[in-house]
Amino acid sequence: xxxxxxxxxxxxxxxxxxxxxxxxxxxxxxxxxxxxxxxxxxxxxxxxxxxxxxxxxxxxxxxxxxxxxxxxxxxxxxxxxxxxxxxxxxxxxxxxxxxxxxxxxxxxxxxxx
Amino acid sequence: xxxxxxxxxxxxxxxxxxxxxxxxxxxxxxxxxxxxxxxxxxxxxxxxxxxxxxxxxxxxxxxxxxxxxxxxxxxxxxxxxxxxxxxxxxxxxxxxxxxxxxxxxxxxxxxxx
Numbered sequence: 001x002x003x004x005x006x007x008x009x010x011x012x013x014x015x016x017x018x019x020x021x022x023x024x025x026x027x028x029x030x031x032x033x034x035x036x037x038x039x040x041x042x043x044x045x046x047x048x049x050x051x052x053x054x055x056x057x058x059x060x061x062x063x064x065x066x067x068x069x070x071x072x073x074x075x076x077x078x079x080x081x082x083x084x085x086x087x088x089x090x091x092x093x094x095x096x097x098x099x100x101x102x103x104x105x106x107x108x109x110x111x112x113x
Numbered sequence: 114x115x116x117x118x119x120x121x122x123x124x125x126x127x128x129x130x131x132x133x134x135x136x137x138x139x140x141x142x143x144x145x146x147x148x149x150x151x152x153x154x155x156x157x158x159x160x161x162x163x164x165x166x167x168x169x170x171x172x173x174x175x176x177x178x179x180x181x182x183x184x185x186x187x188x189x190x191x192x193x194x195x196x197x198x199x200x201x202x203x204x205x206x207x208x209x210x211x212x213x214x215x216x217x218x219x220x221x222x223x224x225x226x
Binding site: 041042043045046049091099100101104105106 | 153
């Protein structure tokens with residue numbers, strides 16, 4: 001059974017800092033990996049999706065990398081801003097699970113002004 | 114408005130009552146999903162549907178029923194609500210082609226007394 005772990009569970013940084021969020025998964029036979037953002041009381045918003053054949057994806061200040069063989073992904077946020085404060089979740093789609101996603105529990109990020 | 118909507122946004126009910134949560138999407142996405150989000154468990158898949166009249170169980174289907182008579186709607190029914198079903202419920206959808214992003218609704222907060 002696939003298990004997805006995100007470390008740390010919570011992170012507090014000063015504004016302007018570059019930071020890295022980590023995601024690890026136990027079964028490397030994945031189809032893709034997705035990073036989401038969740039604001040308090042809201043749904044999830046997709047940030048980046050990396051196919052299993054890709055090494056990284058970039059969108060603005062966000063860069064996500066994928067090392068499928070080692071079961072790891074990182075989300076890099078450059079020049080963090082208070083508006084980046086949210087919970088960040090990663091989710092993997094297995095090759096054999098059809099459309100199912102397995103989620104980590106998330107990293108709660110606070111960026112202090 | 115385009116997108117994915119859920120109703121009601123908040124619901125309080127009593128043990129043993131039947132409750133139906135509604136989900137509607139305007140993109141004509143093939144796939145639709147129901148998740149629940151709980152502290153300590155993250156997001157877990159309840160049921161999903163690949164197309165109208167096609168549904169399948171997820172990780173935690175017990176106590177729930179779904180139907181999909183129309184592509185755009187995917188209601189989730191709790192036949193006899195229990196306190197353990199107190200949770201935040203998210204509906205999501207995605208297009209047919211593999212690799213496409215899942216888009217989430219705003220969620221329904223359900224409290225079972």
